[in-house]
Amino acid sequence: MNENLFTSFITPVILGLPLVTLIVLFPSLLFPTSNRLVSNRFVTLQQWMLQLVSKQMMSIHNSKGQTWTLMLMSLILFIGSTNLLGLLPHSFTPTTQLSMNLGMAIPLWAGAVITGFRNKTKTSLAHFLPQGTPTPLIPMLVIIETISLFIQPMALAVRLTANITAGHLLIHLIGGATLALMSISTTTALITFTILILLTILEFAVAMIQAYVFTLLVSLYLHDNT
Amino acid sequence: AAAAAPSLKNAALLRPGVLQATRIFHTGQPNLAPVPPLPEHGGKVRFGLLPEEFFQFLYPKTGVTGPYVLGTGLILRLLSKEIYAITPETFSVISTIGFLVYIVKKHGASVGEFADKLNEQKIAQLEEVKQASIKQIQDAIDMEKSQQALVQKRHYLFDVQRNNIAMALEVTYREQLHRVYREVKNRLDYHISVQNYDASEGTRAHDKLGGEACGAEHLCTAGEGNSRQVHCRSKAARKEGSSSASYVNTSIPIKTARNS
Numbered sequence: 001m002n003e004n005l006f007t008s009f010i011t012p013v014i015l016g017l018p019l020v021t022l023i024v025l026f027p028s029l030l031f032p033t034s035n036r037l038v039s040n041r042f043v044t045l046q047q048w049m050l051q052l053v054s055k056q057m058m059s060i061h062n063s064k065g066q067t068w069t070l071m072l073m074s075l076i077l078f079i080g081s082t083n084l085l086g087l088l089p090h091s092f093t094p095t096t097q098l099s100m101n102l103g104m105a106i107p108l109w110a111g112a113v114i115t116g117f118r119n120k121t122k123t124s125l126a127h128f129l130p131q132g133t134p135t136p137l138i139p140m141l142v143i144i145e146t147i148s149l150f151i152q153p154m155a156l157a158v159r160l161t162a163n164i165t166a167g168h169l170l171i172h173l174i175g176g177a178t179l180a181l182m183s184i185s186t187t188t189a190l191i192t193f194t195i196l197i198l199l200t201i202l203e204f205a206v207a208m209i210q211a212y213v214f215t216l217l218v219s220l221y222l223h224d225n226t
Numbered sequence: 227a228a229a230a231a232p233s234l235k236n237a238a239l240l241r242p243g244v245l246q247a248t249r250i251f252h253t254g255q256p257n258l259a260p261v262p263p264l265p266e267h268g269g270k271v272r273f274g275l276l277p278e279e280f281f282q283f284l285y286p287k288t289g290v291t292g293p294y295v296l297g298t299g300l301i302l303r304l305l306s307k308e309i310y311a312i313t314p315e316t317f318s319v320i321s322t323i324g325f326l327v328y329i330v331k332k333h334g335a336s337v338g339e340f341a342d343k344l345n346e347q348k349i350a351q352l353e354e355v356k357q358a359s360i361k362q363i364q365d366a367i368d369m370e371k372s373q374q375a376l377v378q379k380r381h382y383l384f385d386v387q388r389n390n391i392a393m394a395l396e397v398t399y400r401e402q403l404h405r406v407y408r409e410v411k412n413r414l415d416y417h418i419s420v421q422n423y424d425a426s427e428g429t430r431a432h433d434k435l436g437g438e439a440c441g442a443e444h445l446c447t448a449g450e451g452n453s454r455q456v457h458c459r460s461k462a463a464r465k466e467g468s469s470s471a472s473y474v475n476t477s478i479p480i481k482t483a484r485n486s
Binding site: 004037038039041042044045048087088089090171172173174175176177178179193196197199200201204 | 312313314315316317318319320321322323324325337338340341342344345348349352
């Protein structure tokens with residue numbers, strides 16, 4: 001059982017060829033572009049959703065921050081679609097790999113922070129000290145704020161990885177429990193199955209929420225620094 | 227036509243607009259091949275996976291239950307031979323797919339209608355703009371037509387004005403004519419009355435006084451001194467210009483002369 005639990009998280013390789021590339025690139029096929037005024041339902045719904053999300057998320061930024069719109073929108077679409085596709089049976093979720101999440105989080109966070117340091121140096125440095133702190137606490141607070149700044153990319157990556165991985169693991173575990181309980185007592189198995197259904201619903205929600213949270217935090221870091 | 231007309235455009239090595247002219251605008255199909263139009267609805271399926279044609283294909287040989295029996299047999303074979311093994315993942319499959327099917331069955335139609343409504347709103351907005359523009363132009367046309375109709379009817383006004391003016395001119399003309407007639411008649415009446423007077427009274431009194439004071443123009447007929455004064459006075463009045471005032475002046479002395 002130990003080996004079975006984590007087999008779904010191995011990077012898929014077919015005959016030595018990395019299949020993971022195709023898996024990572026696959027969600028882009030699900031967002032077709034259409035130049036028409038009146039498109040089919042699929043494209044219309046996607047365009048409506050994208051417009052809603054971009055309006056809600058980018059309205060807080062000034063014009064310099066709004067240049068990041070394309071980046072953040074593609075980020076939320078990628079993470080959301082990858083997470084949701086990973087809930088299908090026997091599929092691989094790239095966002096369960098810490099390497100990939102670090103690869104997303106560190107450049108985005110670093111870009112935001114360096115933009116802030118280059119363009120508004122004083123304001124960026126001022127973020128290290130919250131307003132209204134009593135004077136004796138200042139040195140300690142500066143150290144704490146620095147640590148919290150540098151932990152931001154780690155937190156972004158690990159949060160996403162942990163949530164998605166934990167969700168997949170739980171689904172697998174509870175499925176295993178249902179299977180084991182089937183032969184012992186069917187009623188308990190049914191209860192466990194109900195729990196599994198609820199968990200699935202939760203996982204769908206988590207998949208979308210995690211995408212949202214990731215992008216939101218990046219946009220917050222951007223807002224601080226533009 | 228642009229190349230035919232001599233202009234500065236043809237002077238340069240590469241005429242302006244040539245690079246853009248070679249770019250093809252979206253006049254034809256997006257593909258090069260003659261693509262047939264897509265049907266509005268896809269093929270009919272059962273269970274969302276199996277096309278209806280499969281069932282129709284098996285119907286002559288196995289009737290209605292044929293494909294179902296085939297499917298059941300295949301699934302049981304997969305399970306019994308453990309080609310598909312029951313793992314914990316099976317339950318996650320059941321729950322995930324069950325959840326998805328439930329959602330699609332419950333909300334699929336409404337989501338489709340929502341998408342249709344979005345498109346319809348977009349088109350309705352543009353249509354409204356078009357209709358407003360058409361209506362505006364139509365209103366302008368109608369107003370122009372009504373104003374043209376009004377202009378057509380303006381000639382009545384001009385006719386009325388013309389008639390008025392003609393009438394006024396006519397009236398003035400007739401009034402002046404009448405006045406001239408009266409003046410002339412007055413003069414002639416005077417002369418006639420003078421003649422009558424001369425004829426009745428005789429010419430001796432006139433000869434006594436002499437006719438040197440008067441000019442040769444007027445009728446120097448016989449009459450008394452007063453009548454001669456009247457003559458000269460009337461000539462003077464004629465010199466001043468005929469007017470009804472002098473006319474009145476000449477008539478009254480005649481009466482007074484006669485009375486005295």
